Amino acid sequence: MAMLTVENLEVYYGVIKALKGISFEVREGEVIALIGANGAGKTTILHTVTGLLPAKSGSISFCGEELTKTPAHKIVSMGMAHVPEGRRIFQELTVLDNLKLGAFTRRDKEEINESLEKVYQRFERLKERKSQIAGTLSGGEQQMLALGRxxxxxxxxxxxxxPSMGLSPLYVSEIFHIIQEISQAGTTVLLVEQNAKKALSIADRAYVLETGKIVLSGDAKELMKDDSVKKAYLGEG
Amino acid sequence: MKKVITKRNIMVALLVIAVYAALFFLVNMKVLNRHYRSLLAPVGINVILAVSLNLTVGFLGELNLGHGGFMSIGAYAGCLFTIYTDLPLAIQFPLALIIGGAVAAIFGILIGIPALRLQGDYLAIVTLAFGEIVRSVLTNMKVTGGAGGLKGIGKSTNYTIVYIVAIITILIISNLVKSRHGRGICSIRDNIIASESLGVNVIFHKLLAFVVAAFFAGMAGVLYGQNLGILKPDAFDFNKSIEILVMVVLGGMGNLTGSVIAAVVITLLPEILRGFSDYRMLAYAIVLITMMIWNANPRFAMVKNNVYSWLHRKRGNAR
Incomplete structure (x- = not known):
């Protein structure tokens, strides 16, 4: 059963057609990578799925519910979390407040504290710095915070x-390692990346985007061997 | 459940009582002359205005230039109520406060729903226009007494009542900003896309900040009217809104303690400098400019932060 199904999605910025009929699906437990160059529409897809952008036509169904008409703040409580591009943490709030905002749609205080402990276990650095102002963290730590949130x-x-944008190679490896852990813990992952090599190495399946259309899709390991992918995204061939 | 009786809360309660006792002593022992005694209520009213405006400007991060407009709506609504009803004072006065606040809050919703689709400068212009429209409507209406002002308001407030209302305002707003909804409001200021993607209902939380701020501005207006005994539309012009904004900016945006201090200083400063008569406004301007420069100076910010963290550590130990 597909958890998230996107069909013939079209999105416009004014008169410019950013997505020209995108279809893909994400099954439970998978890690799916969306790769493509700048301006291919990767971020637009995520923003439309999470309700930050309106869709012109097409459908997005998540666990059997239609998302195109659902407001952004309701989508989160349905079980979808979004780590926006460029981290976008709350710079002037403390680390703890940032994390608490991640649980904004939840009301169960005890369980929120449990989740907080789990996040602290995974990211020990965040626990050390919980009362620090988030804007003073390093880039890598901010990305950890965005993930934890x-x-x-x-x-x-x-x-x-x-998630790897603007990070040092060391942090990039760590972030991808954490993404794998998150996936193993049972969370489905939809990953948008320019770092195609890394993304393909941890993904189950992948979709390749070019100027608003999906041009290739399939098993991630096989895509890595595909000549056109190698040439365009992996800097080989 | 959170514990209500903590050492910190007891300390705050003791401080509140101590400040009031000091005021009571100063007033009753005639240490303060008549002139300074008459300033106590305006100081408290300005504290309420600055703290409530800080909610929109400091915590929500939207420039609001129409706080004087909300204040005047509350003032007229509450004071008209006291003029046209004949209830015992103990019931009438609290009711007037709530009515003033509620009417201002309703206008907060009415202006907020269309205005909060705008951001930054555009919202500032709309709130500015709102304040001016309110003023000219009040000037041209019969029931408000027009430009001559609304007369015959019973002077039924004193510094004690203003003090209590100010404390309640500070308590409610400081608890609001620390709550879940407060985090939502602050997250909108810091990053609207991230807060939307975390499930914060942006429209609702913007409106919440706006309406709560308008409510307390309305209450401050009622106190203002009941203190002076007369309301004139001209008292709530653009300068009033700017004066409140200056308090918020000087005290530090998103800093409630700062707002309280700035409100006290800015209300008292022109009066303290009265002795210099001619140079009074000059000195006022210089103090403002110096504070602005200091606030923008990283070294001063560091000193301030050190003082705050020192205070926090003290509090931490007390706990």
Whole structure:
């Protein structure tokens, strides 16, 4: 059963057609990578799925419910978390407040504290710095915070937009390692990345986007061997 | 359940009582002359205004130039109520406060729903226009007494009542910003896309901040009217809104303690400097500019932060 199904999705920015009929599906437990160059529409897809952008036509169904007409703040409580591009943590709030905001749609205080402990276990650095102002963290730590914040909503699926952007190679490896852990813990992952090599290495399946259309899709390991993918995204061939 | 009786809360309660006792002593022992005694209520009213405006400007991060407008709506609504009803004072006065606040809050919703689709400068212009429209409507209506002002309001407030209302305002707003909804409001200021994607209902939380701020501005208006005994539309012009904004900016946006201090200083400063008569406004301007420069100076911010963290540590130990 597909957890998230997107069919013939079309999105416009004014008169410009950003997505020209996108269809893909994400099954429970999978790690799916969406790869493509700048301006291919990767971020637009995530923003439309999470309700930040309106769809012109097409459908998005998540666990059997239609999302295109659902407001953004309701989508989160259905079990979908979004780690936006460029981290977008709350710079002037403390680490703890950032994490608590991740659980904004939840009301069960005890369980929120449990999730908080889990996040602290996974990201020990965040625990050390819980009362520090988030804007003073390093780039890598901010990305950890953004991930931890998304996990606080106890999502069924987590949508990540360029988690490796602007990070040192060491942090990039760590982030991808954590994404694998999150997936193994049972959360479905939809990953948008420019770092195609890394993304394909941890994904089950992948979709390749070009100027608003999906041009290739299939098993991630096989796509890695595909000549056109190698040439365009992996800097080989 | 959170514990209500903590050491910290007891300390705060003791401080509140101590400040009041000091005021009571100063007033009753005639240490303060008549002139300074008459300033106590305006100081408290300005504290309420600054703290409530800080909710929209400091915590929500939206520039609001129409706080004087909400204040005047509350003032007229509450004071008209006291003029046209004949209830015992103990019932009438609290009712007037609530009615003033509620009417201002209703206008907060009415103006908020269309205005909060706008952001930044555009919202500032709309709130500015709102304040001016309210003023000219009040000037041209019969029931409000027009430009001559609304007369015959019973002077039924004193510094004690203003003090109590100010404390209640500070308590409610400081608890609101620390609550879940408060975190939602602050998250909108810091990053609207992230807060939307975390499930914060942006429209609702913007409106919440706006309406709560308008409510307390309305209450401050009622106190203002009941203190002076007369309301004139001109008292709530653009300058009033700017004066409140200056208090918020000087005290530090998103800093309630700062708002309280700035409100006290800015209300008292022109009066303390009265002795210099001619140079009074000059000195006022210089103090403002110096504070602005200091606030923008990282070294001053560091000193301030150190003082705050020192205070926090003290509090932490007390716990």
């Amino acid at each position: 998304a996990l606080m909503s106890r999502p069924k699926i987590i949508l990540m937009d360029e």
